[in-house]
Amino acid sequence: MGGACGEGGERTGTLMTVVVNTRDDFTLANFRRVSYGGEPVRVGAQALRAMTAVAGPGPTTGSPGPETARRARWPAPGAGFGGGQLDPAVVRGIVFTRLASLVSGHAGVRPSVAERVAALLDGPMPRVPLDGQAGTGEVFPMAHVLAGLRRDDLHEGEQEALLGGAPCSAALGADAAISARHRLGHAESICALSIEAFRAPLAAYDEALEGLWGDPHETAALRELRRYLEGTGTAGRRFHQAPVSYRIIPRVLGQVHRAVAAVEKAATVSLRSVTSDVVYVSDKASRPGGRAVRSGGFLNGMVYPALNALSAAWADLALVAERQVTALNTAETSDLPVNLVAPGAPGNGTYAYGWAANGYVEEARAAATPALLPGAVADPHADVLSPTFGAYRRERRAAECVDGVLAILALVSSQALFVTGRNPPEPLRPVLSFVRSVFPPIDGTGDRDLSADGGRFQQALGAAARTGELRVLDAGHGPAAVLSGDG
């Protein structure tokens, strides 16, 4: 790994280029640079040598036979259709991930072919439909991804190497992991804002609980909540314990931390895995020409369960957030003004947002239905199919729904602070600024489309999950300031 501009990179014109020499270069950071940053990829000299060494003389045993040739048929792009399209950034990520199996030489692909794959990143990305992509391995989506690749001169085995393996799972896992880490950070800031708005006792987030509970993920959640709440006073807080939804939030967020860590691990491992259906292994001690090993690398067994767990964590977080919205809106519980209506203002304040939150919760719970190994069988040989696309789509939906509930919790918390004339502690003020730039308090003045305002807030959170930045908007809804990664 190396390059002129720091680890794994070199500057080409105004853009950085990610240089890949070994499997170790296929990191989440490089995935982000290539996928979201739009950086091109260059196959480094070390990788070119490794590929030449294997593809040069070629293996003498176990070379692809008729079965391999049959499986290497290039499915016509369009075998899958409908359901919308993969984000082009994620398609870039798949192209990048494809190279991991090639650079070490284990796929038996010539250097020129790998460079041709990398060059795809310099052009427009093909459209990859989301429906119809559950097959044995990931041949169907890969046929779409590589539709623009010149292949009339490919050698035997190279087509299979390009289409086989599980690069889509790795890329989908990486995309979900990057967004999930940001989304979790934003959720913690909004939950802390809610704690402050409700005036919940702070003991439920006490440092002593780290040792008493003894879990690193719950410890991480407790620390984040305390960081946002640092400097807040104890005066005016309720003397008795808060509703369950406030006391258990560190444990629920701890489970989200666990789920995010699992997706990150699955992505990190998968990005650098060699998953080609046939791998060529140099084995000079016993087989001078090397040998070919056919395996089940094409089924990624770790990404879809990790995405399932993440969807469930979003659904549970959505439910707890909804309970906090209800607590804030209910004067008998919160001791706050009824429906958080500003003095003298008409209407029902934020009350109806509590009802709207129910819909997001139910949708998130539906999206938490796990993607299991598909029940369908393509043929007696292709008797197990890959469920990763299904898991990815469900996680996207669950995440969208939790963004909706978190937007509501944030705007209701902001409203609670507004109607009681309070300010949160310093660490939460940038978060509150963001909230109010997207959704100003309901003060009874002007004519607002509260549905559209809520929708814009949800979209802002969705965008922030990708970038890691909460963008404070100006009055015309343009960006006025950017808050750092986790708020």
Add this chain to the structure above:
Amino acid sequence: MTVAVNSRDDFTLENYRRVAMGGESVAIGPEARGTMAEGRANFLRLLESDRTQFIYGVTSSFGPRAKLTIPPDQQRAHGRAFGFRRGNWARGFGGGYLDERVVRGILFARLANFVAGNSKARPDVAERLAALLDGPLPRVPLDGEVGAGEVLPMAHVMSGFRRDDLEEGEANPLINGSPVSAALAADTALQACHRLDHAEQIFALSVEAFGAPLDAYDDVLDDLWGDEDEASALAALRHHLDGASREGRPSMAAPASYQVLGRVLGQAHRAVTGAEDAARVSLCSVTDNPVYVPPDEGHPLGRAFSTGGFHNAMAYPALNALAASWADLTLLAQRHVTALCTAAVSAPTGLEPALGGLVEEARAAAMPTLLPAAVNDPQDDVSSPTFSAYRRQARAAECLDSALAVLAAEASQALFAAGRQPAPPLHDLLMAVRAIFPPAEGGPRDPGARVSDLAAALARSAVTGSAAFGISR
């Protein structure tokens, strides 16, 4: 034998196994007695310093009435009357009962709260609790146990606990917190580890019966895939297939269900590890509400405060993941049986059609248990779902055991029809299968009853940790 507990570090999976499954008693060690006595004395000093401060259940009422303060002169009676005035909270009924070993496990897990002095209770209370393990255990219904925290099932578990002499702050630590989640996770984790081992052996037997190429389990994949769980699965398969002949195996690739074994079993390893981690952490956690934290520099009397410890958020997702993994393995077993039954040389048992139902049942059981939608009251607005997750995992495991039993029988039949022996490490397993399900042309008489015996033997050996189908190694 008796398990002595002196600190939270003694609440291990191994000690859990000894108490819950091995029937051993528990003794409160001298270190724990000393710590608890000191904790109790410190707590009473804190309480006496201001009997109007908010300490949930001590100076206040419970649940939605937490705002209601208890006058100082009534606080001891309030604590003592907890079990009577509130009534016995055992309200759930139906759905069968928890196995007695799990009830033992809950009692054991409950003690973790006491031994470090965080429960505020006297050592005698903990000893009385430990003594429950020496008598008959109460029955805990499986239905109706979902509420905020685990008060509902704990009320059943503690139904035989004498409480007429309890003092301030001693009743709540008996039933608050989340010891049930810890025990359900531990019970599941211990079985899951054995179940996975059995699954790997039976799938290896299937590889031998089908004559699948061995490349798919090659040690070069350990590094190329780069995942420790998949490496463990591959290593286990290679261990069971050690010495397997490479002759006579087809040159073409096996069906995908044979090729992907290492990766699907790798996910099962990951899920089992997740359940073990959840159990290990939960067993030694202090989860009581309110919790008492001993004196420190800033708090010379210590502190007693409300937390959400009663909600275990890691056990039920871990059980969900395990149920999903069992469902995927059940499907894989079904695919193997189909492949074996359609192979050129086979002697099908006729059991293959039964697998469709098992796969569907396992998949239904893999629907995740989420935080319950129901709300009891504005204060108790989130409930604990662990009981449900435990039951679904158990159902998925039952389906997997049955599917593995069918696969073992079919693999035995296939080897019988081909006149072949499996790799040497699998000989004992094959012998055990054939002791219950003897090979015969067309299968034995009454194959349904015999495969049911195979499944029951697998389930028993998951609990005991004995070899699959009960044979000794």
